[in-house]
Amino acid sequence: MTDTINTTPDAAATAPVDPTYRDATLSTDERVENLLGQMTLEEKAGLFFQTMITMTQDGELSQGDPTFGLPANEVFVIDKGMNHFNVMGSAPTPELMATWHNALQTLAATTRLGIPVTISTDPRHSFSDNPLAGMMAGPFSSWPESIGLAAIRDEDVVEQFGDIARQEYLAVGIRLALHPQIDLATEPRWGRQVATFGEDPELTSALGAAYIRGFQGETLGSDSVSTMTKHFPGGGPQMDGEDAHFAYGREQVYPGDQFDLHLKPFEAAFEAGTSQIMPYYGMPVGTEHEEVGFGFNKSVITGLLRERFGFDGIVCTDWGLISDSEIMGQPFPARAWGVEHLTPRERMLKIIEAGVDQFGGEAIPEMLIELVRSGDVSEARLDESARRLLREKFVLGLFDAPLVDVEKAGRVVGSAEFRAAGEAAQRASITVLTNTASDAGTPALPLARGLKLYVEGIDADVAAEYGTVVETPAEADAAVIRVQAPFDVRETFFENFFHQGSLDFTDEAIAHVREIAAAVPTVLDVHLDRPAILTPIIDAPVAVVANYGANARALLDVLTGAAAAKGKLPFDLPSSMAAVEASREDVPFDTKDPLFRFGHGLTV
Template sequence: MTDTIESTDAAASASTEASASTEASVDPTYRDASLPIEERVENLLGQMTLQEKAGLFFQTMIAMSQDGELAQADPSFGLPSNEEQVIGKGMTHFNVLGSAPSGELMAQWHNALQELAASTRLGIPVTISTDPRHSFSDNPLAGMLAGPFSSWPETIGLAAIRDEALVERFGDIARQEYTAVGIRVALHPQIDLATEPRWGRQVATFGEDAELTGKLGAAYIRGFQGESFGPGSVSTMTKHFPGGGPQMDGEDAHFAHGREQVYPGGAFELHLKPFEDAFAAGTRQIMPYYGMPVGTEYEEVGFGFNKSVITGLLRERYAFDGIVCTDWGLISDAEIFGEPFPARAWGVEHLTPRERVIKVLEAGVDQFGGEAIPELLVELVESGEVSEARLDVSARRLLREKFVLGLFDQPLVDVEHAGRVVGSDEFVAAGEAAQRASITVLTNTATDAGTPVLPFAPGLKLYVEGIAPEVAAEYGTLVETPAEADVAVIRTHAPFEVRSSTFENFFHQGSLDFTDEALGHLREVAAAVPTVVDVHLDRPAILTPFVADVAAIVANYGASAKALLDVLTGAAAPLGRLPFDLPSSMAAVEASREDVPFDTKDPLFRFGHGLSL
């Protein structure tokens, strides 16, 4: 770790020199690692200007360069340059968007950003956060492709394996890869209960069972934060308090038509259970969801604005004194992919941005996610609408986290170490093993010869769809038509409705029924050859119309074609069990209550179903 120590010393020296040149009166006591953290926090806070305090309160996306240098403006998402955000805005918390080709380049970019921060008056280091980035999701505001990191099943796939030790091992591996490149806050786990089958965010949950979600969520937190929270940890921002699953009709609260959370079954308390486990596991941060509760004892405004939830429930009932950060974009209207994207100010749409800021602070929140308007907060204090003492309450929490994470003492990372850790052979192999284990066999019927179609022998004549030919060729002889094949393997995806805006289509929502065209095609292939259908269950698809027509149905939750074919040919054992019920029909889904788990009538397959091979 010599390179890291030398780099750290250089950064500290650069910061000290910059501070001395811009403000000779800066007291460097807060840089003394031998002092208690509370003393360091108070020393630094006492020297901060109003503008510097305001910069702490905003955490938004930041662009990562592909070459290890500081990134310029990114017009796709309206992001300014790194320099404008750190120097111009004075911000020190960022959610990194995108990836670089390698761990080394990610680490180099991170170090360049920290060196930029070290040049400011007080040299406050930046804290980098990220949405999940160890799987197959590609949603700019929910999850990133794994890129150079090891690749694992989605969270719902970890739930299918049902192994607390494995989930903690995943968290530990992710922690090592994150810290190697300077990522110190995980904007996850997502421990919402997936009680509404249509909801578009359940792929990142642990399913609809409260007990399983609580156990696995706690294991996840332990893995990321380590045995004791400190310089080697990743701080977990657990979401979405008090449970974002009961969305009315399954529509997501990113969008105005999904702003309401409803509790027709009176199960509000059930959705709190996983958070109780998260608090016991020591989660450091909490993110409330966008939705507004309807028909409860709580104020009918979005949870980020909701004092009865943030102060009354989270701070007082649960005595949570960690950081609370809103979900992204509660204050300002924006534009994504050239299309308007209004602020998610549900229940307070009539308020101005400055009034929304005040309401969020009064609710008891510490930080504004997806916003970059520290100048507005400065105006509110200068006008007397917000007291500086209120800012100090949250600033202490935010600064304390930086100190405990060791960012002031070791802001830079070892680039060579990042190259060895990120995507290491050991970590990649662990992720691939989890992909195979998560695969869930739902049906496995007998062929004309009287034996189940799975597992099938390597070397057969294969007809495939949704699998790269070069991959399939490793497991059999490819043929052009089903009629020529011994077995067909078709990979498909749980259905979803196409929506009007580009961004909304990243969230799979609406009907869970396959189209008539898709069903007709599956039946046509199955009539010609024993057919295995692999469905990516990011939501619980309606399989009833073709369950009797195909030889086997398996489910995946983020798995490569090689992982699938290893299972289908018997080289690996499928251990997955359904993390939710699979409804028998859309009529059953529409009749179910959004907040109640396992509430669809006569499900096709129950939670926990899965066959062994």
């Protein structure tokens, strides 16, 4: 073994290119083998890395983003030979997004083999977003979060969402969705359950499959957006609900012995044909599997995923398992849980040996090249994963039509039809938890239009469309207050994008709601990105409703009866933090005497 890298180019690098792989009349396997046979080690290594890339606001190639330590687009594509990227941010218009995409594909076409770029994205369609776990809807149609789709409990709506998102992604050149997230949200404190379908295995399985069908169709093809379903084998049972992005949340635990239950949604995803899988950061504790992060875990990736379930699609790690980095100026160590003692080179080797095809959030092809040249990884092992990665590019039609129609992007993305569908889903997800009757027997909801309204958390101009907005509760006929589910403020800016910790409202927040409710009939709307402990305030408002990403008009349409209340809780609402702390992280519906059960939701 040597530490010296042989920089002599492969003979293939100077050989004439055989364009047979561009012949669309050949089978996909023939095209893959022709191209793979011409690739240098360096070109193969470039396939294995998928990381963040910046999009400009003017459609031109980006010169990089120093805030996130990202270089110019040319560095990734030309210098590093990479062609899989998770695009950050958004341009002001879909036309500019499409123009940037075409510029990037044109750049990729100048490389020796002209391998097209695959652009991926985190979720972009939610009305409310978590800036580093999902992207702003921007010009796209706006829908509730996935937990809100679960509140609608309708496979057809979820498949419709997937189909609309597919069309919008295609229009701007996005060909890979880094979702759905089908983890079971069995730990009420977990900060990432907003992007799940809740804690019920059957509902999650059905909706996850519908989501995949919407994006991919019945089979993956040139009109599909590939789905990277996550996080195998289920990321929900985080110890004490702490997220595995951070060292204090690295452990996944199974006190109820329910490891296999968390696999059920993935069985449905495989049946629906998901093209890719992402394992989570967490390391299983107290199971038959090695206590290392799932991306390093051979018995999970090869044993469970490849052999037990027969999955032969692409497996990409979650972001940043190998290299330390900085986020927003703060040191952010690699999420190498259980293998922190290994060097980055050793971590990469362990991931390859586990059976993974691609390294998420990394841009170090030179390290993989050295592993091959030193003899630690065979080129045949690289070819195994390279075939999967190339095959998907061919199946998606990227070699045959890499560019998109800029004008069409403007017509498709955020069309009136698509926006209306998203807003209808926002309204349908609103969940009425309580609706108290007056002494005369009249329920508080629906509210009459034209009332004097005191509002908090709602734009006064929007509220004025439904009534007369007043300055104080004393002047009002009714109050409508929107609040967020509580969470603990953590040490760093980045940590606070992940809402974790206690589900209890502060004493000040409780007192504030009760004071307003004592002065005027009050409707409390809570954004449930996680369950919230409503016990101390549930009796004060005349009505309590939940949303999961819905604009003020969607809410007020339901409150005034312009739209029917249809939403059902996608998880239990615990009665106390003591009940949460006593529950088992891997067991659904395990808090004692919940305030409201899964499926609760009143009609109005």
